[in-house]
Amino acid sequence: MSEYPPAPQPAQGYGALPPLVEDRSGRRKWWIAGAVAVLAAAAALGAIVVFGGDDAPPKPIALPAAFSAYAIRHDSAAQQLEAGIRTSIKERRKGEQLLKSAAIGAYGRTGGNAADVVVVVWPSSVGAADADELTRAMLSLTDTNTGSEQVGPHGGSSRCVSTTISGQGVPVCAWRDDHTFGLVVSIGTVLGTSHRTPHQLNAVTLAFRDAVD
Secondary structure (H helix, E strand, O other): OOOOOOOOOOOOOOOOOOOOOEOOOOOEOOHHHHHHHHHHHHHHHHHOEOOOOOOOOOOOOOOOOEEOOEEEOOOHHHHHHHHHHHHHHHOOOOHHHHHHOOEEEEEEEOOOOOOOEEEEEEEHHHEOOOHHHHHHHHOOOOOOOOOEOOOHHHOOEEEEEEEEEOOEEEEEEEEEOOOEEEEEEOHHHHHOOOOOOHHHHHHHHHHHHHHHO
C-alpha cells in the first residue's frame, strides 16, 4: 500500500490543480495546490477590473497582523502558499496589474501551528462591477441568489460556496463592499485541521472584514 494519499483531482469549476510541492522530508504538501486551484477563479476578474489610462494601480490594503482568533503566519509553508497564489493571479488576464493591488496572507488560529485560512484582498476601487456581480464572478456563479450570506455592518455582497478539491468540500467566500473585495479560502478544511461549512466560513470572513474595513 502506498504511504501517500491519492493524488488530488482537478477542482470542479476552478481549473486543474498545479503540481504537488514536496518538503525536504519528502512528505507532500498538496494542500497548497488546492488553495491555488480555488484562486484560479480570479481569471474572471480580468474582465471586470478598472485600470484607467496610465494611472498606477492602487496600493494593496494593509493586512491586519491578527483578527478575531487568528494571527498572520510567515513560516515557509505560508510563504509557499502566498507565492503560488501570486503566480496563479499573475497568469490571468490583467494579472500583472491585479497583483500590484493584491494583498495576500495566510492566517492560523492563535496558538496553532498551521495555516487555517488564506485571504486575497483588493481595494474596492479596482472592481468595476457592482457588489453582487463581482462576488458571483469571483466564485464563477451565474445564479443571483446562489451562495448569498449575511453582509454584516459593512454592507455590499458576501457569498460562500463549497468547491470540491481531492474529494473534499472546501468552503470559499467572496465579498465586496465600499472599501475592499476579495476571497477567503478554508485551508484548514484541506489540511484536516478544521471542518467548516460555507456559512461558518462567512463568520470568519465578516471578522476579517471588521479588521480591514
